[in-house]
Amino acid sequence: MRIRRMRTTAVVAGVSSLALLTGCGAADMTKQASPFANAQGAKTVTLSVQSWVGAQANVAVAQYLLEHELGYRVDTVQIDEVPAWDALSQGRVDALLEDWGHPEEEQRYVKDKKTIVPGGDLGVTGHIGWYVPTYFAKQHPDVTDWKNLNKYADRMRTAESGGKGQLMDGSPSYVTNDKALVDNLDLNYQVVFAGSEAAQITQIQQFAKAKKPFLTYWYSPQWLFKKVPMTEVRLPAYKEGCDADPKKVACAYPHTPLQKYLNADFAKTGGEAAALLRKFKWTTEDQNEVSLMIAEQKLSPEEAAKKWVDSHESTWKAWLS
Amino acid sequence: MATVTTVAPRVAVPGVLKHPVLRKLLLLALAAAILVPLANARWASGSWPAALTVDFTEPLTKASVWIIDNRDSHPLFLYFFGHISNAVVIAVRAVYLVLLAAGWAGVTAAASLIAWRVAGWRLAAGTGIAFLACGFLGMWIPTMQTLALMVVAVLASVAVGALLGLAAGLSDRMDRILRPVLDTMQVLPAYAYLLPVVLVFGMGVPAAVLATVVYAAPPMARLTALGLRGADKEVLEAVESLGTTARQRLLTARIPLARKELLLGLNQTIMMALSMAVIASVIGAGGLGDRVYQALGSVDVGAALAAGIPIVLLAVVLDRVTGAAGAALGDEPQPNGRARWLYALVAAVAVAVAGRLVGRLDWPESWALNIAEPVNRAVDWMTDHLYSGVPVIGGTADWAAHFTTWVLDPVRDTLQWLPWWSVLLIVAALAWLIGTWRTALTAVLAMAAIGVLGVWTPSLDTLSQVLAAVAVTLVLGFATGIAAARSGRVERMLRPVLDVFQTMPQFVYLIPVVALFGVGRAPAVAAAVVYALPAVVRITTQGLRQVDPAALESARSLGATPAQQLRQVQLPLARPALLLAVNQGVVLVLAVVIIGGLVGGGALGYEVVAGLAQGDLATGLVAGAAIVCLGLMLDRVTQPTERRAKKGA
Numbered sequence: 001m002r003i004r005r006m007r008t009t010a011v012v013a014g015v016s017s018l019a020l021l022t023g024c025g026a027a028d029m030t031k032q033a034s035p036f037a038n039a040q041g042a043k044t045v046t047l048s049v050q051s052w053v054g055a056q057a058n059v060a061v062a063q064y065l066l067e068h069e070l071g072y073r074v075d076t077v078q079i080d081e082v083p084a085w086d087a088l089s090q091g092r093v094d095a096l097l098e099d100w101g102h103p104e105e106e107q108r109y110v111k112d113k114k115t116i117v118p119g120g121d122l123g124v125t126g127h128i129g130w131y132v133p134t135y136f137a138k139q140h141p142d143v144t145d146w147k148n149l150n151k152y153a154d155r156m157r158t159a160e161s162g163g164k165g166q167l168m169d170g171s172p173s174y175v176t177n178d179k180a181l182v183d184n185l186d187l188n189y190q191v192v193f194a195g196s197e198a199a200q201i202t203q204i205q206q207f208a209k210a211k212k213p214f215l216t217y218w219y220s221p222q223w224l225f226k227k228v229p230m231t232e233v234r235l236p237a238y239k240e241g242c243d244a245d246p247k248k249v250a251c252a253y254p255h256t257p258l259q260k261y262l263n264a265d266f267a268k269t270g271g272e273a274a275a276l277l278r279k280f281k282w283t284t285e286d287q288n289e290v291s292l293m294i295a296e297q298k299l300s301p302e303e304a305a306k307k308w309v310d311s312h313e314s315t316w317k318a319w320l321s
Numbered sequence: 322m323a324t325v326t327t328v329a330p331r332v333a334v335p336g337v338l339k340h341p342v343l344r345k346l347l348l349l350a351l352a353a354a355i356l357v358p359l360a361n362a363r364w365a366s367g368s369w370p371a372a373l374t375v376d377f378t379e380p381l382t383k384a385s386v387w388i389i390d391n392r393d394s395h396p397l398f399l400y401f402f403g404h405i406s407n408a409v410v411i412a413v414r415a416v417y418l419v420l421l422a423a424g425w426a427g428v429t430a431a432a433s434l435i436a437w438r439v440a441g442w443r444l445a446a447g448t449g450i451a452f453l454a455c456g457f458l459g460m461w462i463p464t465m466q467t468l469a470l471m472v473v474a475v476l477a478s479v480a481v482g483a484l485l486g487l488a489a490g491l492s493d494r495m496d497r498i499l500r501p502v503l504d505t506m507q508v509l510p511a512y513a514y515l516l517p518v519v520l521v522f523g524m525g526v527p528a529a530v531l532a533t534v535v536y537a538a539p540p541m542a543r544l545t546a547l548g549l550r551g552a553d554k555e556v557l558e559a560v561e562s563l564g565t566t567a568r569q570r571l572l573t574a575r576i577p578l579a580r581k582e583l584l585l586g587l588n589q590t591i592m593m594a595l596s597m598a599v600i601a602s603v604i605g606a607g608g609l610g611d612r613v614y615q616a617l618g619s620v621d622v623g624a625a626l627a628a629g630i631p632i633v634l635l636a637v638v639l640d641r642v643t644g645a646a647g648a649a650l651g652d653e654p655q656p657n658g659r660a661r662w663l664y665a666l667v668a669a670v671a672v673a674v675a676g677r678l679v680g681r682l683d684w685p686e687s688w689a690l691n692i693a694e695p696v697n698r699a700v701d702w703m704t705d706h707l708y709s710g711v712p713v714i715g716g717t718a719d720w721a722a723h724f725t726t727w728v729l730d731p732v733r734d735t736l737q738w739l740p741w742w743s744v745l746l747i748v749a750a751l752a753w754l755i756g757t758w759r760t761a762l763t764a765v766l767a768m769a770a771i772g773v774l775g776v777w778t779p780s781l782d783t784l785s786q787v788l789a790a791v792a793v794t795l796v797l798g799f800a801t802g803i804a805a806a807r808s809g810r811v812e813r814m815l816r817p818v819l820d821v822f823q824t825m826p827q828f829v830y831l832i833p834v835v836a837l838f839g840v841g842r843a844p845a846v847a848a849a850v851v852y853a854l855p856a857v858v859r860i861t862t863q864g865l866r867q868v869d870p871a872a873l874e875s876a877r878s879l880g881a882t883p884a885q886q887l888r889q890v891q892l893p894l895a896r897p898a899l900l901l902a903v904n905q906g907v908v909l910v911l912a913v914v915i916i917g918g919l920v921g922g923g924a925l926g927y928e929v930v931a932g933l934a935q936g937d938l939a940t941g942l943v944a945g946a947a948i949v950c951l952g953l954m955l956d957r958v959t960q961p962t963e964r965r966a967k968k969g970a
Binding site for chain 1: 389392393413414417466469519520523524525526602603604605607611614615617618619620621623624693694697704705708709718721722723725726730831832835836839840841842843844917918919920921922923926927930931933934935936
């Protein structure tokens with residue numbers, strides 16, 4: 001008897017303390033900030049950062065302005081684009097500053113659930129393509145047309161590509177039709193996935209040091225172009241809708257004006273911070289300038305942002321008004 | 322079925338048959354002769370027949386869409402998962418605020434004083450230095466975030482693990498039910514269940530803590546059960562004769578008797594939780610892991626290392642301190658131990674208050690060492706000079722290419738060329754030769770499940786990489802282990818190196834392996850070898866050291882050379898340890914398959930990573946399940962019977 005009563009007491013105590021802790025009743029999972037946020041009692045904005053440096057540059061500058069001009073505390077969360085949409089919808093992060101186009105997510109969260117609102121253009125236009133190093137393109141100018149790629153398949157061969165030429169793809173989080181393209185354009189190439197951008201960049205740099213030819217999936221804007229100049233290979237021209245069926249794609253990638261997205265609640269109640277992030281708009285050159293400082297000169301993102309902010313006052317003053 | 326019935330008596334009366342190995346193979350050949358033509362007639366194909374696969378894409382995709390649509394409104398989330406998630410956030414936040422309030426001086430003092438009380442002044446000094454080093458590396462705040470996360474995750478893991486262990490330790494049926502569950506929890510690559518956890522709990526700390534619990538609770542559960550089962554029978558009988566109730570016996574005798582195992586469980590759980598801290602950064606856990614992961618974005622090994630070192634330091638400190646606490650158990654309690662604890666507490670509080678008064682709560686920014694730049698220069702130098710064009714031996718890139726062409730390709734092509742039923746037969750034969758028909762059956766079923774999941778071809782690709790990595794690990798590991806067993810100095814020198822290999826987050830060496838070996842399967846193998854080597858070296862060394870000195874002495878007196886002693890006495894006597902090393906090598910190599918996916922290893926590792934990156938539950942989970950099956954199969958095929966006997970104890 002005694003034991004049973006003790007057990008009941010323990011259970012009641014446990015449940016009620018849990019209820020007390022969590023404020024009774026239903027728990028709203030959309031209202032959960034990071035436990036590390038706000039630690040010193042400041043207004044907090046949480047930004048998502050994607051793995052590439054361009055995204056880090058956007059966030060670094062936004063963070064610098066929010067902290068130094070508006071007095072916010074900024075938390076950053078490192079996640080890939082697709083999970084970032086999910087986090088944005090739940091309010092775990094407040095903004096996504098560089099999206100390369102995710103129609104499925106846009107339909108679900110912006111149009112159907114209305115938990116995310118568009119935040120306008122970032123001002124940077126993204127483009128995905130196939131690239132060869134410029135030192136190789138200068139020696140063999142015809143390599144820059146896809147029709148001649150098969151001629152060079154031998155030169156691009158690696159141990160991984162199994163007798164064919166290697167077309168190196170990057171992180172699994174990137175938009176890619178390359179397997180279909182190789183099939184549909186009858187190219188004697190094998191797509192080899194580097195698995196992460198870090199691995200791909202490292203490999204490109206190693207190839208470049210040895211002046212070896214290579215063919216890679218790559219995208220602009222990207223800081224690596226300054227270190228390893230690369231020339232784009234012309235693929236059959238992009239036309240609206242030519243990439244509608246992922247299996248039949250036989251055309252180049254489009255030029256995408258990169259977009260910002262905000263959590264719907266944050267957009268309404270985020271005050272000055274939300275206003276700043278909506279107005280945030282800069283050029284490809286601006287972004288590259290900051291990216292290079294981070295990636296090549298190995299400045300911390302904060303130092304890089306400070307340098308850019310100090311020298312481009314007219315650009316960011318407009319975002320604050 | 323014929324095989325099963327004829328084998329049963331052999332298991333009951335071992336030793337009656339003269340050639341059990343031959344007998345097993347004959348029976349297997351018989352079964353094959355009947356089954357293979359049947360299977361081949363029905364599903365003639367080299368690779369796994371399409372008729373025998375089940376497509377899980379649709380139900381899994383439906384499940385993930387359902388979760389996303391109902392997450393904000395369904396009672397299951399509002400009244401259950403939501404509260405769990407909130408409780409985690411509140412707990413982590415509370416710990417974090419306490420750590421911040423104590424300031425860097427207070428935290429360092431408290432940690433050192435705890436280490437002093439538990440493990441003596443040497444470890445206390447080490448602990449203090451380790452914490453200061455985290456500050457000097459400019460990682461104080463991330464270290465505190467990781468620490469806060471760790472405290473909560475470890476407490477939760479210990480609670481869950483102890484409960485499961487209690488159930489398994491007290492009831493045989495629970496033990497049988499739980500064992501495969503715990504096996505799965507440990508073999509399942511963390512990456513594969515990050516996505517479901519994220520879907521349910523959302524990005525961030527709650528998901529990270531819960532994923533960590535899944536990963537870190539099993540060792541606690543296993544060791545708790547082991548401790549409870551291993552309690553001295555005589556003591557228990559004595560306690561029972563005093564007329565105690567079952568509950569009193571548990572609290573006053575069995576649990577105290579199992580203290581050593583419980584502490585070892587705690588130790589293991591802490592280690593596993595720390596290794597998860599980095600992986601969890603992929604889903605927004607913050608802290609040190611996040612810094613490592615962000616450094617990868619700009620291909621900055623130095624910065625990644627600066628965040629990786631605090632993780633290693635935390636791991637080493639926690640390992641040594643909990644280890645020393647375990648070793649000190651059962652010693653005479655020190656006089657006025659309680660008073661000393663009090664002094665320690667007062668001193669820690671005094672330092673924290675002093676820090677507050679001086680206004681030095683945050684780590685002073687000017688006290689920082691910049692290690693990133695010299696490290697990057699060193700890595701650049703190394704890769705520049707080793708990558709290619711080294712005279713005579715060729716560069717690392719050439720080795721990698723040769724390794725891929727001459728080892729990885731043939732193994733993979735052979736495995737993929739073999740008809741599916743012959744792969745099953747080989748697995749059955751190997752598992753049966755080293756174990757019982759039960760192990761063989763499990764191994765075959767695991768392999769068949771891979772086919773049913775529809776990932777037969779990529780799984781064999783992964784298997785070929787695992788086999789190659791294990792072979793390299795064993796060659797290097799046995800050689801190093803033998804050297805360490807023969808010379809105490811080598812062992813002492815190796816110890817810190819092995820510690821670093823084992824605890825350094827694998828993300829840190831992702832760039833160096835690519836820089837040395839290029840993108841592909843070769844760097845994946847290299848990363849796996851680095852990770853699995855320490856365990857193999859340690860087990861080998863220990864096994865060789867424990868060989869009966871009398872046997873060695875007599876061999877020496879007969880005039881055996883050191884090489885003969887090693888070959889004819891030490892290695893045969895250390896056979897169980899060596900087999901265990903093989904087994905551990907396989908399991909650990911498999912744990913790094915995901916990292917292989919990040920450096921171009923392709924196959925299952927890539928699919929798991931892709932599943933997480935694209936929010937594609939089907940791809941990620943199916944590939945993850947296939948890795949579990951591979952792990953189960955390899956474990957059964959390499960599991961020495963000795964270990965199984967011990968596990969059942």
